[in-house]
Amino acid sequence: MQRRRAVILGLGATGAAVAFxxxxxAWRTRDRQRGNALLPLPxxxxxxDLTDHRGQPVRPLxxxxxxxxxxxxxxxxxxxxxxxxxxxSLWLEELGPDADRLVVALITVDPDRDTPEALADYVSNxxxxxxxxxxxxxxxxxxxxxxxxxxxxxPRDDGDYTMDHTAGVFLFHPDGRFASIIDFHEDRRFxxxxxxxxxx
Amino acid sequence: MKSLFLSTALLLAxxxxxxxxxxxxxxxxxxxxxxxATIGADRPAVFYVEITNGGSTDDALIGITTPAATMPMxxxxxxxxxxxxxxxxxxxxxxxxxxxxxxxxxxHGMLMGLATALKEGDRFPVTLTFENAGDVTVDADVLSLRxxxxxxxxxxx
Ligand SMILES: [Cu+2]
Numbered sequence: 001m002q003r004r005r006a007v008i009l010g011l012g013a014t015g016a017a018v019a020f021x022x023x024x025x026a027w028r029t030r031d032r033q034r035g036n037a038l039l040p041l042p043x044x045x046x047x048x049d050l051t052d053h054r055g056q057p058v059r060p061l062x063x064x065x066x067x068x069x070x071x072x073x074x075x076x077x078x079x080x081x082x083x084x085x086x087x088x089s090l091w092l093e094e095l096g097p098d099a100d101r102l103v104v105a106l107i108t109v110d111p112d113r114d115t116p117e118a119l120a121d122y123v124s125n126x127x128x129x130x131x132x133x134x135x136x137x138x139x140x141x142x143x144x145x146x147x148x149x150x151x152x153x154x155p156r157d158d159g160d161y162t163m164d165h166t167a168g169v170f171l172f173h174p175d176g177r178f179a180s181i182i183d184f185h186e187d188r189r190f191x192x193x194x195x196x197x198x199x200x
Numbered sequence: 201m202k203s204l205f206l207s208t209a210l211l212l213a214x215x216x217x218x219x220x221x222x223x224x225x226x227x228x229x230x231x232x233x234x235x236x237a238t239i240g241a242d243r244p245a246v247f248y249v250e251i252t253n254g255g256s257t258d259d260a261l262i263g264i265t266t267p268a269a270t271m272p273m274x275x276x277x278x279x280x281x282x283x284x285x286x287x288x289x290x291x292x293x294x295x296x297x298x299x300x301x302x303x304x305x306x307x308h309g310m311l312m313g314l315a316t317a318l319k320e321g322d323r324f325p326v327t328l329t330f331e332n333a334g335d336v337t338v339d340a341d342v343l344s345l346r347x348x349x350x351x352x353x354x355x356x357x
Contacts, residue, residue, distance in 0.1 A: 075239075078246040078311075079277050080284045082236065083304040086346060121239050125345045150283055158271055160312060167284035184279045185305045 040147045043068055043176035048143035050107065053119035053132035058105075060146075060176075067179075067198035068103045068172040072149045074110035074163050075122040075132075081106075083185060084169065089127040091192050098199055099129065107133045109151035109165045111140045171198050218341045219350035225336035227255025228294065230328065232301075233340040234350050235311070237320045245269065245318050247309030247326055247340055248349070252299040260331040261292040261300075266340075268324040270313030277305055286310070291331065304348065318342045 046060035069088070073081035085106070092099050106123065108114035111134045114122075119132030134140070144151060151165035167184040171194060179198045182191045219234035233249040245268070253259055264272045274289040292307050294300045302308050309326070318324075322342040329335050343350065 076243050078236070078238075078244050079275070079286060079304060079308045082345060086304070086348060089346070125239075154285070156312075158312070162286065164283055164285040166282050167279050168282055181282075183282075184284060 038148055040170050040172075040178045042178060043172050045176075046143075046146040048135075048146055049139055050133040050135040050143060051116055053116050053123055053134075055116050058131075058133060063103050063172075064176050065174055066101050066103050067174050067195075068105070068176075069169060069195060069198075070103070070105045070107060070147065070172075071167075071169040072107050072109050072144065072147070072151065072165050073167075074108050074165070075114050075118055076110060077162065080167060080184070084167070085123075085126045085130065087185065087188070087191070088130065088169065091188065091195060092127045092129055094188070094192055095195060095199075099195070102129065102195070102199065104130045105133050106130060107140070107143055107147075109140060109144065109149075109163050110153075111135055111137055171195060173198050219343060220352035221339055223336055223338045225328075225330065226259075226333035227257075228253055228259060228330060228333050228336070230336060230338050232350050232352065233326060233338045234347070235318055235324075235340045235342045236347060237342055237345045238314065238318045239345075241314040241317045243314075245311040245314055246304075247272070247311055248302045248304065249309075249326075249328070249338065249340075250299055250301045250303075251294050251328075253294045253296050256296060257332055258296055259294045259333055261294060261328055262290070262331050263329040264309050264326055265329075266311065266324060266326045268315055268318070268326075269311035270315070271311075272326075273310045273312065274302075274307065275310045276307050294330070320344045 043060050044064050048060060050058050052058050071084060073084060088104065114134050116134060119134055123130050123132045147170060149166040151163055153161050154164055155161045169182040171179040173179050180194050182194055219232055223230040229252040231250045235245055235247050238245045251261065264274060266272050274292060275286040276289040277284060277286045289307060292300060320342055323339050325337050326340045327335050327337045
């Protein structure tokens, strides 16, 4: 799977990469009978297994009963991810203690580089309520599939790589139902009320 | 070239707030050159800046170089069908009468192969290459990882 993706991306075109990611999404959802093919599963129906930035195991059932705000990214990304984390930190600041019950999780799409320690270094720069989650390549693939998130490794000329990934922030009600998506860089006037609706 | 640049860089005469210097080349004015602190030297850094074209010819930013990184590159963050990617930007248009910003979540300089980690308070030179106006070297100031941009309200501009 990983090798096939690398080969296809090796052809070099981002267009091909995106087309392939969409293809993966369609293929994945065909053998999954429940849930909408495009929207995240309810948290209680998810079935992934990750490790947080403190090295503690985290499973979806741990989150049921609390509102959830989760998004995918990677810490080698200097623009999109810090922008999202800054936005989230500002939203949390505005919500104040009301958001203390909220689970706020950055799930990496780059587990090769984002070890728990790398995530810990990174999230320590932002609101302390934000946790980082990582796992094996397979564990991250499973989590991404449950959230209907797409990602792909994009090689660079110098042998390094970056990641394309779904950029939205997912909100869930305390009972695990999917609530809404906050788009990348969405205005605070729209984002904060969306979060507030999951808190009550 | 260097002395021409220095004579046109008005700000060098006056103390400026952090990342609030102004640089010029031809009819272009370059302001708010800044970067963010990095965690170590392995992760890439960013470079943000604002360019105003006060002339009568369209121009374009076509490259950046800096001693701070072996592989600096212009990127554009784009979100297509909800998926964020950051392709190489070959040429960032700077049309007559407009201000173009490299800013978080949009165009940015991506500094890969850092010589050393960037710490808040550091300053490093970045040379911008424009299609028509040529080269200009500006100072980029390193703000915190949490910064959204320089605060130049006290800079007396
Ligand atoms: Cu970039």
